[in-house]
Amino acid sequence: MNSTQPGLGAAHASSRSAILDLIRAAGTISRVELTRVSGLTGATVSTVVRRLIDDGLVVEAGLAESTGGKPRMMLELDPYARFAVGVHLDHAGITYVVANLGGAIVARWRRPGAGSDDPREVVERIAAEIRATVARIGVDPERILGLGVVSPGPIAASTGMTLTPPVMQAWTEYPLAAALEDAVGLPVLLDNDATAAAIGEYWSGGVPTGTAFAALYMGTGIGAGIIVDGTVYRGSSSNAGEVGHICVDLDGPPCWCGSTGCVEALAGPAAVVAQARDAGVELAGRSVSEDFAQLARAAARGDETSMALLQRSARYLAVAAQTLSNVLDLAHVVLTGPSFALAGSLYLPVIEERLARSFFARGSHVVRVGISSNAPEAAAVGAAALVLQAELAPRRAGMRMVLQPAEVGVAG
Numbered sequence: 001m002n003s004t005q006p007g008l009g010a011a012h013a014s015s016r017s018a019i020l021d022l023i024r025a026a027g028t029i030s031r032v033e034l035t036r037v038s039g040l041t042g043a044t045v046s047t048v049v050r051r052l053i054d055d056g057l058v059v060e061a062g063l064a065e066s067t068g069g070k071p072r073m074m075l076e077l078d079p080y081a082r083f084a085v086g087v088h089l090d091h092a093g094i095t096y097v098v099a100n101l102g103g104a105i106v107a108r109w110r111r112p113g114a115g116s117d118d119p120r121e122v123v124e125r126i127a128a129e130i131r132a133t134v135a136r137i138g139v140d141p142e143r144i145l146g147l148g149v150v151s152p153g154p155i156a157a158s159t160g161m162t163l164t165p166p167v168m169q170a171w172t173e174y175p176l177a178a179a180l181e182d183a184v185g186l187p188v189l190l191d192n193d194a195t196a197a198a199i200g201e202y203w204s205g206g207v208p209t210g211t212a213f214a215a216l217y218m219g220t221g222i223g224a225g226i227i228v229d230g231t232v233y234r235g236s237s238s239n240a241g242e243v244g245h246i247c248v249d250l251d252g253p254p255c256w257c258g259s260t261g262c263v264e265a266l267a268g269p270a271a272v273v274a275q276a277r278d279a280g281v282e283l284a285g286r287s288v289s290e291d292f293a294q295l296a297r298a299a300a301r302g303d304e305t306s307m308a309l310l311q312r313s314a315r316y317l318a319v320a321a322q323t324l325s326n327v328l329d330l331a332h333v334v335l336t337g338p339s340f341a342l343a344g345s346l347y348l349p350v351i352e353e354r355l356a357r358s359f360f361a362r363g364s365h366v367v368r369v370g371i372s373s374n375a376p377e378a379a380a381v382g383a384a385a386l387v388l389q390a391e392l393a394p395r396r397a398g399m400r401m402v403l404q405p406a407e408v409g410v411a412g
Contacts, residue, residue: 198225
C-alpha cells in the first residue's frame, strides 16, 4: 500500500462490508438504493458491487417493476457462495450447525456434551463430526470460511475459557482455538454463547438494523448478547452482558462466579432443579437440562409446583431484562437458548409485563420481547454467524448504516 495513503485499504474494506451487510439485510436492493442508504458515492457503490459479483458473493436478481423510469437491476446475496460451521460447546451437549452466507441453516445436529471428558478427546470428536457432516451434505470444503466455537463465558481469544462452571473445570485456559485449528484445518473464532446468539439473531434477519437489542440467553446458565446499530457491544474483555451475575439478593446463595445472590444462582436452570428437589418433585436426575425440561413439560400441563418454580425464576429473569433495558435503552429483547426453547412461553408474559410496567423509558417507547425461532441451537447458529460477519461484513466501531423497513426489497 502507498504509505502516503494509509486509509485506502481500510476504506475499501469498510465500503465492501457496509454494502454487503446492506444487501444481506435488505434481501434485494438496487444500486441506487445502496448509494442513498450507505452515503457512499455512486462510483464507489458500482465498483464494490462489481467486485462482489466477480467474487460470486452477490448476483443480479432481475429488474424491479418500473415506477415510471428505467427499471433498476436488483441485487441479492448468493447464499450458497460461502458457508460457515458453528459449534456450541457445553457440558450438557455439543450442538453443530452449517450455515450459508445468508444465515440459513443447511445442517444441524447435536451430540453428547463435553461432560468430564479430556478436552483433547472432545476436540478430536468435534473435528471428526465436522469432517463427516461436510462430506455428507456435499458442501465444497473450499467454500467454508471458518469455524466459530462458543461456550459459556468468560472467553479469552488466546486461552479459551478463563472462568468455568464447576462441571467444566478441565477447560479452564485450555488453548481451544489453537487445538481446533490444528484438528479441523479451518480458522477458528471463539466467543461466549450469549454474544454469539445475539449475532446469529441479527445476521439471520431476526432484528431490524439501526436499533439497540439484546439476546437474553438461558442454557444451563444465563447471559446476554448486546448489539447496537448492528455492532456488537463487547466491553473491555469481550465479556459484556453477564446479566446472570447481577446480584439481586445481597444475602443470597453463593454463585460459582464467586459472588452471592446472582440471578443465575437464584433462578437459573440448576437453581430451579435444586428447588424442585427440595419441594419433593421426583426428577429423572440424568442432567440439569433434562430435569429442567421435565419441569417445563409439567408446568405446561398445569402442574402447580412446577409452574410456581418457573414463575419465580421468570420474575428474576424479568429483573435482569429490566436492568439491561434500563442501562442500554433497548428497543428489543429476544429470549433464546435451549432453556427458553423449552419454557419461553412461560417466561415471556412475565418479562413483558415487568418491562411494560417498570422499564424506565416506557413513556418514550416500549421494549418488544419475543422468542427466537432458533432458540434451541441459537449459540451454534451465532457461532457460524461470527465467522460470516468477521469474514464478510466486519463492522468498524462507530459505523452506522440504517436501512428503514420501507427500503427493504424495493427499487430505489
